[in-house]
Amino acid sequence: MKKNAYLWFAVILVTPLFAQTKKSGYWDTMRTTTETIELRAGEKKIIKTNALPEGTTELVYRITLLDDNQKLSGSLVSVLKAIPDPTGISQGAAGAVFLASTISGDDKATFAIFSSESEANSYLTTGKTTTACYVQNTPVNKEARLLASDHLCVKNPQSALWFGFQSDNWLMKQKIVLEVVPWVDSQASTGWTDIARKEIVELGKKRGVYALLAKKEAYLVALTKNVMGVTTYPNYKKISEIERNQLVETAEKAALKETGESNLRSQFIAKRAMADFQKGKTELGMGALQAEINAGATDAVLFASLIHCYLQTRQFAKAEICLKDALKFNPDDLQLKLEEAHVYLFTDKVGEAKIVYKKYIDQNLPTGKSWKAQVLADLQLFEKSGLPNGNFKKIRHIVD
Structure with a gap:
C-alpha cells in the first residue's frame, strides 16, 4: 500500500464571544489519553479514555490512522503546550493553529464517541451509533477536533468517554492512534457547580x-x-x-x-x-x-x-x-x-x-x-x- 507523507492543519471555529474571552484553566497533560490499537479489516473496537478530571469543560482529541512501520512525528500534548487556552485553537482564520503534523497512511476508518460504557458496548454488538454524542460516518485517516463545553460529549459531567472505531479496510489491518487532552477550568475543577x-x-x-x-x-x-x-x-x-x-x-x-x-x-x-x-x-x-x-x-x-x-x-x-x-x-x-x-x-x-x-x-x-x-x-x-x-x-x- 502506497504511503504518503504530508502536513495537516486544523482550524476550529468558535463563537465570537468565546473567541474574545481569556479562560482561566490549563491543559491537563498529566491525565491525557494516548492509545494505539490494531484493527483487522471490518473490525470494531472501543478505546476508553482515562478518567476526565473534575472541571473538564473542553477537550481536544486527535485520531491518526497509520500503515505498518509509520510513526507520529509530534504528540498532541507537545502541540498544545504552546497554546495557553482553548481560545487559542478556536479563533478562526486569524488564529489558525497547527494541530496535527503526522505521517499517515491511506487506511481509513469511521468512528463514534459515546458517553457511557453500555452505549459503547451496544455499538460493538449492533454497529448502531444512534446513542453516540458524536459520529464520523465518513471514513477518514485523520481527525483533530475541539469539543467545547456546549458539545454533547462534554456538556454533562462524564467520568470518561468511549471511542468506537470500525475499520474501512477490506483486506489489510491498520493501526489507530487516539490522543485526548482535557482542558480543566480552574473554577469548575473545584466542583462547586x-x-x-x-x-x-x-x-x-x-x-x-x-x-x-x-x-x-x-x-x-x-x-x-x-x-x-x-x-x-x-x-x-x-x-x-x-x-x-x-x-x-x-x-x-x-x-x-x-x-x-x-x-x-x-x-x-x-x-x-x-x-x-x-x-x-x-x-x-x-x-x-x-x-x-x-x-x-x-x-x-x-x-x-x-x-x-x-x-x-x-x-x-x-x-x-x-x-x-x-x-x-x-x-x-x-x-x-x-x-x-x-x-x-x-x-x-x-x-x-x-x-x-x-x-x-x-x-x-x-x-x-x-x-x-x-x-x-x-x-x-x-x-x-x-x-x-x-x-x-x-x-x-x-x-x-
Missing part, C-alpha cells in the same frame, strides 16, 4: 443567626464564597460532619465580618448558651461562651453572659478576671457596666457597686430594657440562686 453552591445557601438559611440578620443575601453570598475558598466540593462531602461544621462555622464568622454583623452571631450564641445554662446545662452553656472568647471573639454580650454565669455559680474570682478582660475591649458597654456592679457587690466592694448602680439608673441597656428593670430582675435571679443577699435591699432602694 450551581447545585453545589445552592447546598451551602440552604445550609446558611438554617444557621441560627440567619433569622437575626438584616443583610441576609449578602451573608449567604459571603458564606458561600468563604466555604468555596477553602475546599473543593468533593473534599467538602468527604470530610466528617464535625469537620464540616467547623469549616462552615469558620466561614460564617468570616462572612459576618464582611457584612458587618458579627455582633449578631455573638448575640445568638449568648442567648443559646444562657438558655442551656438556665436549664441546668451549666457546662454546656458556659463552655460555648468560653469557646467563642478563646477563639478571639470580643463582643461584650459574650463576656457579660459568662460573667453572669460565674456569679450564679459562685465563681466570683473568675467573674472578676473575666470582667477585667472584657473591659479592655468594651470599656463603655452598659451591659458590662451592669456586670461590673454585680461583681463589686459579691467581692466586698459594696460602696463601688452602689456608685455604678446609681450612675446609669436613667439609661437603657443595649437590649432596650431599662437599667432599673434589669437590676431588679438580676437581684431576683441571684436570690433564687442562693447567693449572699445581705446588700440586696440597699441596692433595690437605690434604683427604686
Whole structure:
C-alpha cells in the first residue's frame, strides 16, 4: 500500500464571544489519553479514555490512522503546550493553529464517541451509533477536533468517554492512534457547580443567626464564597460532619465580618448558651461562651453572659478576671457596666457597686430594657440562686 507523507492543519471555529474571552484553566497533560490499537479489516473496537478530571469543560482529541512501520512525528500534548487556552485553537482564520503534523497512511476508518460504557458496548454488538454524542460516518485517516463545553460529549459531567472505531479496510489491518487532552477550568475543577453552591445557601438559611440578620443575601453570598475558598466540593462531602461544621462555622464568622454583623452571631450564641445554662446545662452553656472568647471573639454580650454565669455559680474570682478582660475591649458597654456592679457587690466592694448602680439608673441597656428593670430582675435571679443577699435591699432602694 502506497504511503504518503504530508502536513495537516486544523482550524476550529468558535463563537465570537468565546473567541474574545481569556479562560482561566490549563491543559491537563498529566491525565491525557494516548492509545494505539490494531484493527483487522471490518473490525470494531472501543478505546476508553482515562478518567476526565473534575472541571473538564473542553477537550481536544486527535485520531491518526497509520500503515505498518509509520510513526507520529509530534504528540498532541507537545502541540498544545504552546497554546495557553482553548481560545487559542478556536479563533478562526486569524488564529489558525497547527494541530496535527503526522505521517499517515491511506487506511481509513469511521468512528463514534459515546458517553457511557453500555452505549459503547451496544455499538460493538449492533454497529448502531444512534446513542453516540458524536459520529464520523465518513471514513477518514485523520481527525483533530475541539469539543467545547456546549458539545454533547462534554456538556454533562462524564467520568470518561468511549471511542468506537470500525475499520474501512477490506483486506489489510491498520493501526489507530487516539490522543485526548482535557482542558480543566480552574473554577469548575473545584466542583462547586450551581447545585453545589445552592447546598451551602440552604445550609446558611438554617444557621441560627440567619433569622437575626438584616443583610441576609449578602451573608449567604459571603458564606458561600468563604466555604468555596477553602475546599473543593468533593473534599467538602468527604470530610466528617464535625469537620464540616467547623469549616462552615469558620466561614460564617468570616462572612459576618464582611457584612458587618458579627455582633449578631455573638448575640445568638449568648442567648443559646444562657438558655442551656438556665436549664441546668451549666457546662454546656458556659463552655460555648468560653469557646467563642478563646477563639478571639470580643463582643461584650459574650463576656457579660459568662460573667453572669460565674456569679450564679459562685465563681466570683473568675467573674472578676473575666470582667477585667472584657473591659479592655468594651470599656463603655452598659451591659458590662451592669456586670461590673454585680461583681463589686459579691467581692466586698459594696460602696463601688452602689456608685455604678446609681450612675446609669436613667439609661437603657443595649437590649432596650431599662437599667432599673434589669437590676431588679438580676437581684431576683441571684436570690433564687442562693447567693449572699445581705446588700440586696440597699441596692433595690437605690434604683427604686
